[in-house]
Amino acid sequence: MSGQRHATMVAAATLALTLTPLIGIFEGVGWTVPVLFTITVIATAASLMRAAGRGQGLQTVAMCAGLLVVLTAGFGDGTAFLFIIPMPGTFEHFGALADEGVAGIVREAPPVAAEGGILFLTLLGIGLVAILHDMFVVGLRTPALAGLTLLTMYLVPVSVAPDATAWFWFILPAVSYLWLLADDNLRRVSAFGHRFTGTGQLVSQRFPSPLARTARWSALGFIVVTLMSLTVVPTNTSGFIDRVAEDFEGGGDVGLGDVNPWAQLSGSLIRPEEVDVLRVSTDDPSPPYLRMHVLDELDSDGFGPNDYEEGESVDSLDPPDSPGAVFTAEVENLALRAPVAPFYGSPGGFDIDGDWTVDEDTGVIVGDGADMGDVDSYSFSYVDQEPDAETLANADGMPPSDERWEANTAHPDVPELSALVDDLLGGAGTVHEKVLAVYQHLSISNGFRYSLQTTDAGNDEAILDFLQTQEGYCQQYAAAMAWMLREADVAARVVIGMSQGTRDGDEWVLTSHDYHAWVEVYYDGPGWVMYDPTPAAGVPGALANPWATEPEVEDEPTLEPGATAEPSEAPGDATPSAEEGPSAGAEQPTDGTSAQAADDATGGGAGFNPAWLLLLVVAALLFLPALLRGLLRRRRLDPSRLTAATAWDEVLDLALDYGVGLSDSLTPRQAAGVLGQAAPGAREAATVLGSAMARHRYSPSGADPTGLADAVRDLHSELDKNAEPRRRYRAMFWPASLLAKASARQAEQSARLARRSARATDRVRSAVRRPRRSNSRENRSVTGRP
Amino acid sequence: MTFESSPGQPPQSPAPLSPQEFKATAEGILTNVEWVIEGKSHTIKLAIAVMLAEGHLLLEDVPGVGKTQLAKALARSVDCSVRRIQFTPDLLPSDVTGVSIFDPEKRDFVFKPGAIFGNLILGDEINRASPKTQAALLECMEERQVTVDGNTYKLRSPFMVIATQNPVEMEGTYPLPEAQRDRFAARLAIGYPDVNAELALLDRREEYNPLDALRPVADAEMIVRMIAAARAVHLAPELKRYVVDLVAATRTNPQVRLGASPRATLQLLRCTQVLAAMDGRDFALPDDVQQLAVPVLAHRLIPTTETTMGGGDTKAIVSDILRHVPVVSHPGRY
Structure with missing residues (x-):
């Protein structure tokens, strides 16, 4: 058994x-x-x-x-x-x-x-x-x-x-x-008993059968093909990219070059390979988020877009003329294919190809038949409005009489949520207090974590799941915050766009990982003010909202002090990435944020993958035999040590490599004859080599090695030319002569071992041999058969 | 004819024979003999090699293929004394060696030399003679001297016996015993000529027997010089080892009851030297050995009964050994 x-x-x-x-x-x-x-x-x-x-x-x-x-x-x-x-x-x-x-x-x-x-x-x-x-x-x-x-x-x-x-x-x-x-x-x-090869020879149990060789080759082929397609496909084939869910998984089949105008309350974020989408150059030292879509339709799944209405043409937007700083931005489109044009703040003075209109309600720049896929670059100027906390604290919300009131406060009726919001905002009076309360509620300090996946906690409503499990990504944070504010009769909506991106010299690079969702809250006076409730560690290029504070309280996880109205705090070289913000480590309670950020980085494919090293080693191993064989050949044909014998050694190995059977009972001349038949074009070279070897070994005067190296090369190229492709590749990558050498060495060792053990056995045997009963012993008579 | 003072050594050979001269002369003999025996240059070459290696040659083949012609042609090509002995069952040893008879005038016994006192002895149908006579001949072959009535008479140099025999079992034949076969350096078969050779043979013989027109191309002195020159051919240690391996393989081969003797080794090496010299080389190659192995070794082997019954013959055994013994004894080289 x-x-x-x-x-x-x-x-x-x-x-x-x-x-x-x-x-x-x-x-x-x-x-x-x-x-x-x-x-x-x-x-x-x-x-x-x-x-x-x-x-x-x-x-x-x-x-x-x-x-x-x-x-x-x-x-x-x-x-x-x-x-x-x-x-x-x-x-x-x-x-x-x-x-x-x-x-x-x-x-x-x-x-x-x-x-x-x-x-x-x-x-x-x-x-x-x-x-x-x-x-x-x-x-x-x-x-x-x-x-x-x-x-x-x-x-x-x-x-x-x-x-x-x-x-x-x-x-x-x-x-x-x-x-x-x-x-x-x-x-x-x-x-079944003994195993046989195809030719009927008995083989050992561990010896592969001829069929196994076929299987090995086909398996190898499959592996190679699979690996190749893995490495090649994601960068070259758009079909593959389309199937991989892009940054905002929402059901639409848009590629990395676009973003779905949805902010859902559940789902999972699968991040495909990072692709550069936009390249922006602006004189703004710390540009805000790029707005693309505005979502104001809320159902229990989350926010969706209202149908954009064609308003006036984008050309009618005059360059802003305001007391605040006016910046200009030039956007180079690398991969964006969307029906909306991204822009900063309150834009104007667009210089863009195609017909683009401004949606009346949301200010979204919508293509009238135009698509970003047709736009290589465009420019506009904008005002980066930075409200300060004090203004906001004193501002009212959207008056119910406003025609946009209905659209921006409508929400499904979820009693549990209403209770929760009531509970949460019990003491809040002003709009700003409500906003801050919700904002605080969704913060890391309240136990919320960034996760690429939401968890179903068994509630009827996805928003309750999110609020209970406290895990999600930007869509959930933005949708939840906007909804909760709407519960409190504050006009709020979700904006989809791109975060700040990363600085590359004077320019900002925005990649497919920078797609983002955030919240805008309406204040009477300042207008729509953005809030980003998503934990900053989960969002590359996230910006803090310095106005999202009460003047005294500063326990908000503000990771980025730049981009504020105070010029002293917004030096042009402030690094925009969340992890490196100068005040990040000092002010923020670290509750796993940095670890998550690190996870996020590896998840994004930026880390080193040990499998590539493995592949590299495997590839190197593949070429090792060829390399060794080449070195051996070079050493043998080296003019300083070339003799007829070294040339002949090389010839014999070539014969092995190319499968020319040379029995060791053949004389050098006969071997040369056989080689000449295998490589008719190099018959002369083979003869020269054979004769040289014969002279070298048998003549007292030896042989002259001049020209032998060339003869070997001739023979090699002719053998190569006459070999079948398979044999040729084998001779190149898996030369039989190397293998033969190794096995010859092994055979020699095992033979030596066998001899030694045989001698030992003999000694033992002779030592313990005892006289045995035998007919040949002298004192016993041999009785013949009758 | 003087027998007592036969030249044991060549009289001061003027200059050592160069490989080229050797080759030219050997080719001369070869062409000459080929004039008589059509299309058998390889056999003739081996026959010449045996002669120059001071060996004796046994030609064994069916009647009528030209054994005697070959022997005669070889003898005529070399300007030396040729004797022919037709072996018959009633041939006596004294007919071969010679006999002392009483000369009444000198009142003494005078030695009358037999047919063996020549340079080239052509022994036709050697297996028809009685064993006694065969033994007398074979003793001369090995000793290169004749002893009659207590007197020893040296034989001439070069001295070579070319014996022919029919392999077919016939009435009144006495097959050569193994020990005596061993004295022949090589056994050659001529074989039937191919179609073209046979046609050419017919054409040539329409008018005259080419043997009659044959003129010698070398003399005894030249042959002696050639023999000496051949002995100087270099034998590399690897080659000697190869020859020894080959001979040793005949002794361990399971199909063989009796293998080749050390004499065989010696003769194989000497024939190899001649063959190398005939090729114009001053060193011998395993290729030369391989050409000679079957003629030199095959007739000395005694196969086991099973091999004989199975239809195997010793030529095949030697060929097989040639296919398996490595040319260089350590592995990995040829």
Whole structure:
């Protein structure tokens, strides 16, 4: 039954290998010890039952019992009898642990600490999978099915922490699956008896069959093709990009060059490869966000756009003339394809190709048949209005008599939300106080976190889920804040556009990762004022809203002091990125923000991927034999040490490489003749080489090496020309002569070893030889047959 | 004819023969013999090589393919004394070696030399003679001297016996024992001529026998010089090792009951030297060895009964050995 024991071991090992992707979702590697222990216990239990000759049923029971014992020993917490025998209390405890684990999974984002309920659930799950796995592989002998269990193990980290699970983590599970299949097949085939090659020779069990070679080549081909397409497709094929959900997953099939005018209250943000979208040069030292869409239609899913109405032409907007600073911006379009033109603040003086109109209600610049895809660059001037907190604190909201009032305060009726907002804004009097209260509520200091994925907490309304789980990205923050303000009868809407981007010299680069959503609140007087409730760490190029404060209070996570009206605080060289803001570390309570930012950076594909190093090493290994062979050739043909013998050595290796069979019973001249037949164009060269070698070895005067190097090269090129393509590539990348040398060396060593052991055996034998009863002994007469 | 004072050593050869001269002379003999034997240049070349290696040649083939013609042509091409012995069952040893008879005038016994006292001895149908006579001949071949009535008479140099025999079992033949076969340096078969060669043969022989028109192209002195020159051909250690390996392989081959003797090794090496010299070289190559291995070794081997019963013959065994023994004994080189 050693075959079964072997299979059990292989099953356990493959499962363990498949667990490697879990590294991404746990903190540290301490969790591997209990996990490996659990797998080992289950494998041992199964193995023992099999050794005792019990059937599958008892094996499964034994494995379950093993798992139970492990869990009891580890998590019994004093409820168990003799530590390992579970009592009813133990199961109650397990139930509590499971609840705790589920809660922990819901609450925490990877990486989580592997302890308590989470570890319990992990061990339980892995244990159950291990039992199934063992049944598939050993009990039922259907290792192909075991692919399902392995896939399950792989899917857990992929679904829980897609960011922490890069594609290369798939390699080990895949390899382990292959191992499983290969091992079982080997066992199956060798059960028939001896294995033969196609030519009928007996081969060892571990020797690959000719079919295996075909399989290896096709597998290699598939891998190469897949890897190539992985590296090539995302940058070249727009079809692939379209399928990958772009920054704002909203259902529309827009590419990275556009943004969906939706701000949803649930969803997940999958960030594809970063693409540069716009390049802006402006004299504004810290430009505000670029506005694209304005969303004022709210339903329970979130904000959507009103239909833009064609207003007056954009050309009618005069260059702003206001007491504030007027800036001009030139926008170079790199990849944007949208029906709206992005702009800063209150723009005017547009210089843009095509017909563009200004939407009356929202001020959005909408193409009248024009599209940004047709615009290479455009320019405009704008005023960067920076209201100060004091003005806002004294301002009223939008008067209900305003014709826009209805459109900007309408909201679905969600009683829970109303209660919550009432509760929250109980003491707020002015619009600004309400805004600040909501703004504060959604801040990091209140437990909100940036996450690329929202969680369903089971409420009817997505906004309640968001407010409960406190996890989401800009769409949820913007939509929630606007909705909550509308609950409080404050006119608010969501704006979609792009964050500040990153500075590149005098210009600002805006990429597909800079798409963003924020809130605008209407104040009577200052007008629409922007607020960005999203935690700044999640948004590259995020700007703080310095006006979002009460004059005294400063516990808001303001990460960027620039872009304010005070010139002393807005030096032109202020780095706009959130992490590097000078006041960030000093004023802000760090509650995982920086860690999240780091996560975000790797999720965005900016980090170093070890798989590329691996690929590089593999590629280098591919070329290693060719390199070694080339070096050897160069050394042999080096004029300073070229002799007929070195030239001949090279000729022999060439013959090996190109599959010209030269028996070692051939004389140099005969070998040259054979080579001449294989490479008719180099017959003369071969003859010269053969004669030179014959002279070198047999003549007292030796041979003159002049011209031999050229002859070798002639022979090489002719052999190459006459070889089939496959043979040619093999000679290039996997020269048989190198392999032959290695195996010859090995054969020599093993022969030496065999001789030595034979001598030792002889010595031992002669030492212990005793006289045996024999007819040939003198004192015994030989009695012949009758 | 003086027998007692036969020249043991060549009288001060004027100058060592250069490889080119050697080659030219050998080719002269070759062309000459080829005039008589059509299309068998390889066999003739080997025959000449055996002569210049001071070996004896056994021509074994079916009747009528030109064994005797070859021997005669070779003998005529070299201007030296040629004797022919037609072996018959009633041939006596004394007919070969000579006999002492009483001369009444001198009142003494006088040695009358037999047919063996010549440079080239053509022994036709050697297997028709009685073993006693065969033994007498073969003793002379090895010793290169004749002892009659207590007196020893040296034979001439060059001295070569070309014996012919029919392989076909026939009545009244006495096959050569193994030990005696071993004295022949090489056994050659001539084989039937191919169609063109046979046609040319017919044309040529319409008018006269070409053998009659043959003129010698070398003399005994030249042959002696050539023999000396051939002995000077360089034998590389690897080559000697190869020859030894080959001979050793005949001894360990499972199809062979008795392998080749050290004498075979020596003769193979000497023939190799001649062949190299005939090619104008001053060093021998394994290619030369391979050409000679079958003629020199095959007739000395005694195959096992199983091999004989299975239709195998010793030529095939030697060819097989040639295919398997590495030219250079350490692996990786040829």
